[in-house]
Amino acid sequence: MRLTRHRRWAVPIVAAAAVGLTLTACTGDIANEEAGDVDCSDYEEYGTFDGAEVTVAGTILDLEADRLVESWSDFETCTGISVDYQGSSEFEAQIAVLAEGGNAPDVGIVPQPGLLKRLADGGWLIPASDPVVANIDEFWDPIWKEYATVDDTVWAAPLMASVKGWVWYSPDEFEEKGYEIPQTLDELKELSDTIAAEGDHKPWCVGLESGDATGWPGTDWIEDYMIRLHGADVYDQWVTHEIPFNDPQVAEAFDAVGEYLKSDDMVNGGIGDVSTLVTEAFQTAGLPILEGECSLHHQASFYETFWNPEGGDENTVASEGTVFGFLLPPANAGDPLSVTGGGEFPVAFRDAEEVEAFRTYLSSDLWANNRVSLGGVVSANKGLDPENASSELLVQAVEILQDPETTFRFDGSDLMPGAVGADSFWKGIVAWVGGESTEQVLDTVEASWPAS
Template identity: 80%
Template sequence: MRIHRRGRVLAAVAGVGIATLALAGCTGDMEEGGGEADCSDYEEYGTFEDAAVTIGGTILDLEADRLVESWSDFAECTGIEIDYQGSSEFEAQIAVLAEGGNAPDIGIVPQPGLLARLAQGGWLIPASEAVEANVDEFWSEDWKTYGTYDGTFYAAPLMASIKGYIWYSPTEFEENGWEIPATLDDLSALSQEIADAGDHKPWCVGLESGEATGWPGTDWIEDYMLRLHGADVYDQWVTHGIPFNDPQVVEAFDAVGEYLKNDDMVNGGIGDVSTQISEAFQTAGLPILDGECSLHHQASFYETFWNPEGGDEVQVASDGDIFGFLLPPANAEDPLSVTGGGEFPVAFRDAEEVEAVRAYLSSDTWANNRVSLGGVISANTGVDPENASSELLVQSIEILQDPETTFRFDGSDLMPGAVGAASFWQGIVEWVGGADTQSVVNEIEASWPAS
């Protein structure tokens, strides 16, 4: 799934985080820290009196604090008071709030499928010319498409993530002479080698995420669909050009099942296969640090969870405590293909101050500001990769900016909500719990809306 699904991921953190910034007037004096804002970067957005914009989303805790900081100078220089409220229930509630006329001015939605649902309801305001101009300049056509519904452009991308990283301990790999796998077969062989050694299970996995439990498993399936069958088949799958119970989908499930349904492979440092369902995705990779497992499949945003309080006790680097390699291709000569996710700030109120905020959030200025604060990446081509907070995130931005990369958005985020945010998640839980592949994919196929 998919904040990812980064936004979805952060939505799953328990509790509600609230971060509010209310700064009026471009005085040049910051209330905190005594610094001065350089308003030259924000002149194009104008200045406002008694203007306020509310923003809602799934981003919580440390990430919410950083989000607020990313627009602090903009708010001061334009005079727009910005109030952000994050909630773990945002995705479930936003359509109800919109229907009742109680939605925030801007909603940061982590799924193109949810964006489409809100647009179908007639609740969204199309993006302004300034927002569209930024997207045309700084984003690929694919990313613009994700913010478009029925020919109308509603929202620019915000942050991004790359799915399919395999987190590992560089020290453990070096001590055992293990090589980074070049193919899926190599990864299977490495996993078997670790299992045969008998010291610990090779993989640690957590699928628990509140009402969204199961989504980390959908990421596995999506990664294998793209690598085993290519981008064209992946596109057919997420748009129902092929049925969900197509033999190619079954093949992807069965390949993933060699790990997730195998007592020899999971769940290192946690328990048996069944514990994947109860183990929170946020903590599932941590047994690597204690030598209780060796491999953990999770997106680039997982870097934040190694140091959840914002410290640097765990060094994320190729020569540090933890690092990641991308799930390898089926064949070594295959082009680089990755899945990923992102968020989209949609508007529920038509106002100049709302579009000024959205224009800023779609700019290279905002993207560089936010990336520099740490923990995230962006597919905005105006971002300097060196602004990222770690070696892995620098690499991730370079992958997103590389025109040779085949990028596909998280599949469940593109599917209708009845599938991508319901039967697919639930099917993963049933499948890991013991249901056979064919019955699970048949159930998911039966849930696909008729129109």
Template identity: 65%
Template sequence: MKRSQRRLLMPLGIAGITALALTACVGDDAGSGGGGSDGEAADCSLYEDYGTFDGAEVNIYGTILDAEADRLNESWADFESCTGIDVVYEGSAEFEAQINVRVQGGNPPDLAIFPQPGLLASVAGTGSLLPAPESVQANAQEFWSEDWQNYGTVDGTLYGAPLMASVKGFVWYSPSVFEENGWEIPTTLDELDDLTATIAESTDDTGVVPWCVGFGSGEATGWPGTDWVEDYVLRTAGADVYDQWTSHEIPFDDPQIVDAMDRVGDLILNPDYVNGGIGDVSTIATTDFGEAGLPVLDGTCAMHHQASFYEGFWSDDNSVPVAEDGDVWAFLLPSEDGSNTVTGGGEFVGAFSDAEEVVAVQTYLSSDLWANNRVSLGGVISANNGLDPENASSALLTSAVEILQDPDTTFRFDGSDIMPGAVGTGTFWTGMVNWVGGESTESVLSTIESSWP
């Protein structure tokens, strides 16, 4: 057999690799490597320390689909060209269920992009997920805050470095529709309630319904509803209660959680307030989250609650202007005291193989070079502190990056994502579907509480 050519500073994935070896190529040139979208030849000097491989293939499994998957593939195009590694990505709406099936069946991917720290922790608990190699650990320590590192850590061992991130709790709207009707951006939750009522009172004249909502997401149906509840728990009960709730130091059906969920219900279970451009309350459970906000563009819906990543869903080619005077814009769900209090999410890359080419890809994905390359392609952000906020594709996403990088921001990771999988990606998701189907708040929360392992 002809031996593959690999030019490595030292074998990747083996103890002894240093942070310098794999990050020296980034430095001041972060973000200039491109993702392969401009048709120009790649600057391979940025990738030379990852090594060169002859015909190697690395497969990655994750939840990222459609246009976002296309941009993901574009984000490592130059890396592939320069290293010779063929990165093969497979996206699935059934990832949360299928990753365990594949692991148990002895057919895990080389790398998996976990959308929930809780799921990463449960898979790591099976012994099948490998601890992060030293090169990834070095990047995590350099480019990610301690909190973000902790989300990928299980029992003191880092298994997955963060990838992309999102600021949750944005409320998307049409600036022109708001201006035409004289609607003001709310600064408190009470003002949001008042705005919702005002829009509903004028629906017969304007044709605009206050909210459009969709919980649909394949096997993950229900998660957009958990985002609503988490945002309201953080804003109405505070960060300490949020932490106690997500760690089960207080019951899932604590009265403070009931109150927060009822506040959400006042908005999205009211038949006069939803489901703009789609149908009645019952359509929430079946409307795909990616399509749920689109009625904002045609003026049949006033507001849509979804994370910063939703910018990538307004069009497949970034053709919808996202700006204060554009077709669509967003404001953060207000806090009670005017502070930057936000929930957010993100992905974590874990490995089932320690082959040199796999470690090279895993290391690249944890770097500031990858973060700048991907964010420059539009639609997403990252909490990587080596990311230049100006690389974001809109002023809103630039502000979201700045929120994540602001030390004064009170940030909490998406609650369902850090809860045990049986709850966070199980009964909490299904409970939200049952809730919009007519089950009471108390009954739903009690069922979730009884499921906590």
């Protein structure tokens, strides 16, 4: 599941008001430089346009939205295309309604392959142009092209990416107490047991609250354990329903995660007991590490942004800094690196040269380096220089994504049908940490899987 955050201000638009969707606006004007200050030689291939505008919408908000707008500032200056971005936490729920009513933006930044497929099946999308597809073939691992392909048609290029399965921790605490980075899942459990036995605080801090999407951080735990315990092939069978959701292998992953999320000895450091998992916002759940009230927090690479919620730099993300992360280890030492992650896909709802010029830029190594240099995110674009990433951890994330030996799989719930991945699976996590058994929850989710 892709993160969403709420702004304090909003600019309603007429089309959105008709369906109850409030969007927050960011226009390129706030970031544009004077044309004389910009070297436009890198942008000549995109052409020039007189008075053209491209409207864009997505789930990206707040500081990330500001940086996104800045990433295409020079593109606007050099091409003459004005890009108007509007972000909303309701984008995923309402974009199909807007498309059906003819009110969709020119470009929608879609964070779920399942949602992309739904929009393609609805007949609302414009196929990716040849230059976009050429960039995909040049700059991305083939698995990313598969995620944006429906019925043999490629609909979009990837945009940003995240590597999930990071375990955030305090390097100072680990050094002071002599903790070692675990190399296997068993060693992670041993470390957690050690911290719990010391009695100073609970080892883990966890937050599953995310508005209508409450529960999704728990699905990330399950997905990370599925790929580590059973491998990519079984993971693929699970997300495509070649094995049922209540398969014993899925139960094994739930029970392994349950040793943490369903145990008052393990959670919820600095926050409360197990019941607080569903009321603590995922954005703030890791912050007790900074106060020494928990030691470990499971969250994706994008969580780097939240260590400095006011946009400052007092908390450094580094191996010798305030906070850092290690990847959730494999089941067995020496297992090949398998990770889960997420990303976005800019789909088009309007067939126009300026729209495809913009999408071609977003699919380029130029855009990837421009955006990543601004901080807080990474991309799986192979033309990205890892050193442009804003922290030691994000440099590692880029290298993981670019490594041909890495087995990467997209977030499982984002690949499943919406009735499961964006509904019963999330709700199942909430019921499960609330006391329902693994068997009950898996049977309920399995029963919700669409028949076709």
